[in-house]
Amino acid sequence: MLPVHALITANNPLVRFIGGDVLEDNLRWFAPWQQKLPDWQRRHNPYLFIHTPDNGDSPQQAQKIWQQLRRVIPSLPAPPDWPEQNSLF
Numbered sequence: 001m002l003p004v005h006a007l008i009t010a011n012n013p014l015v016r017f018i019g020g021d022v023l024e025d026n027l028r029w030f031a032p033w034q035q036k037l038p039d040w041q042r043r044h045n046p047y048l049f050i051h052t053p054d055n056g057d058s059p060q061q062a063q064k065i066w067q068q069l070r071r072v073i074p075s076l077p078a079p080p081d082w083p084e085q086n087s088l089f
Contacts, residue, residue: 004032011044018051023061026052030065038072 006015015033019026033048040046050062059082066079 004036006036008040008044013040013044013046014049015046016049016051017065018053019061021053021057023052023057023064026061027064027068030068034068034072037069041073041075 006013015037017026017030017033019029037046037048048065050058050065052058052061063079063082066076070076
């Protein structure tokens with residue numbers, strides 16, 4: 001895990017979190033951002049993008065991270081309904 005060394009360069013900072021294949025490990029790796037984002041949110045309008053190696057687990061990862069962020073950012077709204085894709089064909 002690399003340390004978080006983030007600098008804000010605009011009013012709308014962008015965080016692109018790319019986790020690994022083990023979703024529970026990713027929560028540990030996200031912990032520094034969980035501490036930093038509430039401060040940024042008070043002064044700026046940050047955007048957060050969640051990815052996993054194949055992006056197949058990204059929705060599940062986003063749900064877990066959303067739950068964690070709501071603990072430290074009470075103003076964060078309830079998560080949206082997570083639609084499922086029926087089929088491509």
